[in-house]
Amino acid sequence: MFSNKEDFKQAFSERLQTDLGKKVESASEVDAYRALGSLVKDEMNRNWLKTARQYEESKEKQVYYFSMEFLIGRLLGNNLLNMQLLSLVKEGLEELGFSLTELEEEENDAGLGNGGLGRLAACFLDSLASLGYAGHGYGIRYKYGMFDQRIIDGYQVELPDRWLAREFVWEVRRPDEAVEVRFGGEVDMVRTKAGRLECHHDHYEQVRAIPYDVPVVGYGNDTVNTLRLWSAEATDHDTLVKASKDDDFNNFLEHKRSLEEISEFLYPDDSHEDGKRLRLKQEYFLVSAGVQSAVRNFERLNLPLASFPEHAALHINDTHPALVIPELMRILMDDHGLGWEEAWEITQASVSYTNHTTLSEALETWPVGLVRSLLPRIYMIIDEINERFCQSLWEKHPGDFDRIASLAIVADGFVKMAHLSIVGSHSINGVAKLHTDILKKREMKIFYDTFPERFNNKTNGITHRRWLLHSNEPLSKLITDSIGDQWIQEPERLEDLMQFKSDRSFLKELNGIKQQKKEELADFIKGYAGIQIDPASIFDVQIKRLHGYKRQLLNALHIMHLYNQLKTDRRYKMTPRTFIFGAKAAPSYHFAKKVIKLIHTVADVVNNDPAVNNQMKVVFLPNYSVSLAEKIIPATNISEQISTASKEASGTGNMKFMMNGALTLGTMDGANVEIHELVGDDHIYTFGLSSDEVLEYYKNGHYSSRQVYEQDDRVRHTLDQLIHYSPFSKGETEFQDIYDNLITFNDEYFVLKDFASYIDTQARIGKDYKDVNLWNKKSLINIARSGKFSSDRTIQEYASDIWKIQPTGILK
Ligand code: 26Y
Numbered sequence: 001m002f003s004n005k006e007d008f009k010q011a012f013s014e015r016l017q018t019d020l021g022k023k024v025e026s027a028s029e030v031d032a033y034r035a036l037g038s039l040v041k042d043e044m045n046r047n048w049l050k051t052a053r054q055y056e057e058s059k060e061k062q063v064y065y066f067s068m069e070f071l072i073g074r075l076l077g078n079n080l081l082n083m084q085l086l087s088l089v090k091e092g093l094e095e096l097g098f099s100l101t102e103l104e105e106e107e108n109d110a111g112l113g114n115g116g117l118g119r120l121a122a123c124f125l126d127s128l129a130s131l132g133y134a135g136h137g138y139g140i141r142y143k144y145g146m147f148d149q150r151i152i153d154g155y156q157v158e159l160p161d162r163w164l165a166r167e168f169v170w171e172v173r174r175p176d177e178a179v180e181v182r183f184g185g186e187v188d189m190v191r192t193k194a195g196r197l198e199c200h201h202d203h204y205e206q207v208r209a210i211p212y213d214v215p216v217v218g219y220g221n222d223t224v225n226t227l228r229l230w231s232a233e234a235t236d237h238d239t240l241v242k243a244s245k246d247d248d249f250n251n252f253l254e255h256k257r258s259l260e261e262i263s264e265f266l267y268p269d270d271s272h273e274d275g276k277r278l279r280l281k282q283e284y285f286l287v288s289a290g291v292q293s294a295v296r297n298f299e300r301l302n303l304p305l306a307s308f309p310e311h312a313a314l315h316i317n318d319t320h321p322a323l324v325i326p327e328l329m330r331i332l333m334d335d336h337g338l339g340w341e342e343a344w345e346i347t348q349a350s351v352s353y354t355n356h357t358t359l360s361e362a363l364e365t366w367p368v369g370l371v372r373s374l375l376p377r378i379y380m381i382i383d384e385i386n387e388r389f390c391q392s393l394w395e396k397h398p399g400d401f402d403r404i405a406s407l408a409i410v411a412d413g414f415v416k417m418a419h420l421s422i423v424g425s426h427s428i429n430g431v432a433k434l435h436t437d438i439l440k441k442r443e444m445k446i447f448y449d450t451f452p453e454r455f456n457n458k459t460n461g462i463t464h465r466r467w468l469l470h471s472n473e474p475l476s477k478l479i480t481d482s483i484g485d486q487w488i489q490e491p492e493r494l495e496d497l498m499q500f501k502s503d504r505s506f507l508k509e510l511n512g513i514k515q516q517k518k519e520e521l522a523d524f525i526k527g528y529a530g531i532q533i534d535p536a537s538i539f540d541v542q543i544k545r546l547h548g549y550k551r552q553l554l555n556a557l558h559i560m561h562l563y564n565q566l567k568t569d570r571r572y573k574m575t576p577r578t579f580i581f582g583a584k585a586a587p588s589y590h591f592a593k594k595v596i597k598l599i600h601t602v603a604d605v606v607n608n609d610p611a612v613n614n615q616m617k618v619v620f621l622p623n624y625s626v627s628l629a630e631k632i633i634p635a636t637n638i639s640e641q642i643s644t645a646s647k648e649a650s651g652t653g654n655m656k657f658m659m660n661g662a663l664t665l666g667t668m669d670g671a672n673v674e675i676h677e678l679v680g681d682d683h684i685y686t687f688g689l690s691s692d693e694v695l696e697y698y699k700n701g702h703y704s705s706r707q708v709y710e711q712d713d714r715v716r717h718t719l720d721q722l723i724h725y726s727p728f729s730k731g732e733t734e735f736q737d738i739y740d741n742l743i744t745f746n747d748e749y750f751v752l753k754d755f756a757s758y759i760d761t762q763a764r765i766g767k768d769y770k771d772v773n774l775w776n777k778k779s780l781i782n783i784a785r786s787g788k789f790s791s792d793r794t795i796q797e798y799a800s801d802i803w804k805i806q807p808t809g810i811l812k
Contacts, residue, residue, distance in 0.1 A: 002043070002085075008092040015039045024096050030166070032098050033076070033106035036089070037169030040079055044215045048224040051810055055134050059301050060808040061310060063128070063135035064294050066324055067317035068286060069118030069266070070125070070139045070227060071146075072214075073466075073626025074107040075170050081470050082130065082219040108163040109625045111145035112229075114270040115545045116652055117356050119626065120431075120791075121317055123652075126463040127795040129218035129225045132809030135795075138290035138321075140282060141171075141212045141229035144265040149584050149623040154600030158268070158587050171212040171229070178210045179292040181232075181285050187376040199334045201377055207259040208233045209289035219465050220489070223809030230289045232262035269586035271547055273364050277374065280366055284375055287323040290314075295331055305336055309349035313803040316425070318356045319364045319417035325351055325424030326381040334377070340384070352427035352802045354458070355418070356649050358435070358443045359549070364417040371415050382420065386410045389423050393450075407446055422447050422454070427802045429458045432650035432671040434691060442695065458798055459674060460650040461791035464491045467656045472634040474513045475660065479783075482506065491790035498784045507776035514635070514661060514779070521635035525580075525619055531607065533617050537576035538769050541662070542640035543624055543632060546583035546592040549647035553595050553738065554751045554758055555579070555640055559602050559618060560718050560728060561759060566612045575766040578617045580632065582624030594737050596620070598722075601734070605727045629653075634660045637775075638685075638765060641666035642758065644749040646691035648672075655789035661779040665761060667754070671789070678785040683778045687761040688754035697750070705747035708755070715755050719743065 002008040015035040016022045022031050055062060077100075080086045090100040113119060121137060128135030147158040185204030189197045214227040234256040261278065262285050294312050301311060314324050325347055332343035357363070372379040386409040393404045405411060409419040422428050422444070428451075430436030436457035440448040448455050469476045469488065479487060483496040500506040518535040525531055542555050559579055565572050581599055585592035603618035621628060639657030641648070641664055648670040658664060658675055666672040667688040676684050689697075697703040709715050719742060721728050722735040729735060742752060769775055787793075799805050 002088075005088055005092045005095070008085075008088055009096060011039055012036060012092065012096070029098070029102055030106050032093070033103045034167070034169060036093075036103060037076060037107075040076070040083070040085075041170060041215070043083065043085075044079070044217055044224055047217075047222045047810065048215050048226075050222065051224045052226075054810060055808065056297075056300060058808055059303070059311065060134060061313060061803070061805050062294070062297065063133065063313045063315060063803050063805060064138055064290060065121060065124060065128075065135060065315045065317065066138050066286065066290055066321035067118070067121040068140065068283065068320040069113030069317070070110075070121045070137055070229075071113030071115070071118035071626060072110045072122040072125075072227070073630075074104060074109055075214075076107050077104045077470055078126070078466055079170075079217050081465060082126075082217040084220055108166060108168075109145075109627050110163060110168070111161055111625060112139065112142055112266060114146060114266070114268060116650070117270070117318060120356075120460055120652060122626075123461065123463040123466070123791040124795060124798075125216045125225065125227055126219075126465060127461070127791040129216045129223050129809070130221070130463075130465065131792060131795060131799075132218060132221055132223045132807035132811045133795065133799055133805055134225070134808050135803075135805075136225050137216070137227040138286065138293070139227065139229050140263050140266075140286050141231040142263060142266045143231075146266055146584070146625075147268050147587070151596075151600065151620065151622045154597045154604070156585055156593055156596050160265070170214050172214075174211045174213055177293065178208050179289050179296075180206050181209050181288040182206050183281065183284070183374055185376060187380060196337070199377060205259070206235075206238045207262060207285070208235050208238075209285060211289075211293070218809060221810060221812045223811070225809070228290075228293070230263065230286060232260050232285060234259040268584070269588065270362065270545060271359070271586055271589060272361050274588075275365075275367060275370070277370060280370060280374060283320055284323050284327075284378070287321050287327050290321070291324055291327045291331060295328075305332065305338060306342065306346065308346050312350055313805070314351045315798075315803070316351065316353045316421060318354060319421050322353070322364075322417045322421045322424075323375075323378060325420060326378045326385065329381050329385075330377055340388075344385075348424060348426050351425040352429075353421040353425045354429050354431065355421075355435075355439060355444075356431055358438055358649065359647065365414040366417070368410060368413050368415060379415075382415055383410060385420070385423065403446060407450065418444075419447075422451070426454060427456060428454050429456050429802070430649065431458065431460045432674060433457055433459060434646075434668075434673045435649040435670060438646060438691065438695075456801060458794055458802075459671060459789075460652050460655070461789050461794035462652050462655045462659070464488075464659060464787075464790045464792075466630070467633065468659050471630040472513075472517065472660055474516060475510075475634065475783075478509055478513060487787070490787075491792060492787035494784050494787040496784075497780060501777050501780055501784075504773060507773055507780060510661065510780055511772060511776045514637070517635040521631060524631055525621070529619055529621060531617065531619050533578045533619060534576055534614075537578045537617070538637045538765070539578050539580060539635055540638040540640065540665075541580045541632060541636040541657075542642070543580070543582035543621075543629060544651075544653055546585040546589070546595060548591060548741075548749050549644050551642050551644060551749055551751055551754075552581065552583060552599065553742075554642055554754065555581075556595065556599050556602055557718050557751070557755065558759060558762060559606065559616070560721060561714055562616060563602075563606055563609075563612055564717065564721075566615060567609075574615055575769050576615050577766070578619065580619045580621065580636075582621045582628060582632065584624055591737065591741060594735065598728075598735055598738060601728055609727075629656070633657055633662070636660065636662040637769070638662060639664045639666075641669070641672050642688070642754075643667060643669045644754075645669040645689050645694045647694075647749070655786065658782045659786040659789065661783045663765075663775075663778055663782060665765065674788075675782075678788060679781055683781045685761050685765055687757040689750055694750060703746065703750065703753065705752045706743055708752040709743060712752075712756060714759065715752055719752075 182204040216225040487493040639662040651670040
């Protein structure tokens, strides 16, 4: 380890020379980034090996976190932070004429996820390593991550995300750990002479899964865990077998492509499950490679298979990797000769499942025909799990056909992945109190009645290392200067900041930091989007995926309403605002794309009207990503968390904002409810229908959006501007679909119902913001109470309640 600046400078200069043949004086920023990355990786290697050895020797339980998404973002800054080399490297580089911040910008975001679920997985890895738990990620090394969003004429255009175009300095290819994954073919169960049933699988297609390992460094300890990303490769052998079978030796390339496309790209849709064959292939590819690798690690311990659950926990991040259940059954029975009961006991005791959504359109179901043809042996096992489960229900509730039909795993020609996940695991958790309650009382009620002991809540969290220590250095420094640095290890200690809640000079300092961050963001936006914004205005931010239920539309309609007020009433004065958006829409989500167009149209009108643009601006930042979030969040005053109550399982952006001193403007949904519980009415702005009210409306069908439209002039006037001649519609029919969604199709997400209370709450915010001291007090209270939302707390709960593990990493 380079323990001082001079050693570092020396090592860095040598690395430039040996790896890239460059001298410091002639090295570009990219050169410097690559040399630094490779140097830091080498530094981690020693502890990586040490950690792996320790895990193997101690034989302690390993957690494998299976996820189709790991939205890890950039790693350079965070690795340096966790290795506690940040200031040494920063200063060393400066002396050599480089800025660390600029080198960090050279790294492509690893955007291997859509949004919340993928980012949560990344925060969990950071907490696992930092707390010294033996927990590893299993994911896919997509060649193309989340698409690159461009905006042309206000419309979203998707380009491939070529994140690997520049080498990914952190990964290590591990062909020695490769495994084979099989698809298709025919399966026969053959009885052996000894009377055992043996599975014969023939004529399958085989693809090699090659792991690329990425080290995950813990903060301030010597633990280095692994994120193992699998890549699909065709082998000559498979191609020859296939070619000879088809009697065609000319299709080498085509066959190779068809196998390698498995890890080609991330499906950029987190809202509509669409039953694509390639997606199912991806899911099984991850699952089979991961389970084989976990079992192989266990085999190295030379222990009886029955003890597998004491040495391995297989966690599934939503149902996407639910095939872990039949895959582990397959391996235990077909490869290790276990009987059904024994294999089932091991499987259930090893697998646990997190649910992230109650939206029915996002629940995975796969057509039986597809599963059967692509994964014949896996389908047989699912079918058997279903048969036995339905049988056990029948024994408990004879004649209760309705109950059995609604709980069955295979029904109406589909495999229901949530049902499979619940039946095959020992723990099912929701991601915020309200969400878990909704699962228990409504969405999964009969399952909860059947297996109450399996259900539990684990409120989400975020890593305060990336989202505060690293992304907001001045605020971290202020905190440490005032309460010491224990909060870094123990984030709940942020509570100690409460002693400053009436300290004017402290609050002034806090204000100064927010102001500094706002100025930095304003500069960035000038360069990135070409828009000049006023750092003295309220920065009102909504950054997240674009979804109907997240209601970016409500935000946009409010801006239109404000514009109208300013235009019609010359004396109307508002506290200046800058509305900032960042959002990607799934490429096939027509409505979401229309909302992006609307936001751009509104921005265009507002920003170019001199009568209003000194009081408000609207900015849409294209290609929202982890690294953009890191710039925006520290500079935010208002965090928009305005989903239709009951729809947002948790939200995690809300936590990042709170920790950086933004005030939440939110519905009583997801984890907003818990933020409200922690800070109290005076330090959060809540509005709108409650989840019970929303669910009641869905049940009784009594909501009429047209009635709201007819009764509220503000609603009517604003909506009419979408379709009648107005500065926004310009006489075109562009926004007819939005209007129809709200009026003709009765506004599924209660945008109009919540409009009035949203407007009123926004007006209150405008007034409150003027009392600087009071505002900063609110901000401080949010920071002080945010410790609960560190993912360290979440991971400790998973560790003790679900995985039953203790820290076994290297804890310095
Ligand atoms: C099956 C496919 C269509 C699909 C792909 C990705 C379905 C869902 C997803 C991703 C869901 C997701 O990101 N859910 C979010 O998880 C966060 C972490 O728990 C929550 O905070 C957030 O409320 C939830 O929407």
